[in-house]
Amino acid sequence: MESDLEVLNKLVSFKSELNVLHGHIQQPLNTAVAGAYVCELCGKCFKHRNSRYNHMAKHEGTTRCHICHQVLGQKSNMKRHLRHIHGVMGV
Ligand SMILES: [Zn+2]
Ligand SMILES: [Zn+2]
Incomplete structure (x- = not known):
């Protein structure tokens, strides 16, 4: 025979489990394409996070040659x- 307190405790833990589950469902999808990293600025897709990271340097202007002002794809290219x-x- 369970006491009222035990029943209440079970209800509370059940509710918090529900909240955890609910939280997972409500998490937004960060990318439109599954498994792809999308540039928020131009919408270009990349398979690897590093590729996008390298690409972002382009938007930041850090891959522009200060001598001839040519824009390179990556810092290493520059x-x-x-x-x-x-x-x-x-x-
Ligand atoms: Zn971009
Ligand atoms: Zn140059």
């Missing part, structure tokens, strides 16, 4: 560009 095109060392 470093290579600086070395090969302009002969800039130590970048």
Whole structure:
């Protein structure tokens, strides 16, 4: 025979379990395409988070060559560009 308190405790724990479940369902989907990372600025999709991260540098203007103002796809591309095109060392 269960006391009223025990029944109440069971109800409370059941409710909190429901809340946890509910919370999971209510979590928003962060990307439109499953398994893809989407650039919020231009809508371009990337398979890897790092690819998007590299791409974001483009929007930030950090991949623009300060010498000829060409915009490169990635920071690493710009470093290579600086070395090969302009002969800039130590970048
Ligand atoms: Zn973009
Ligand atoms: Zn350049």
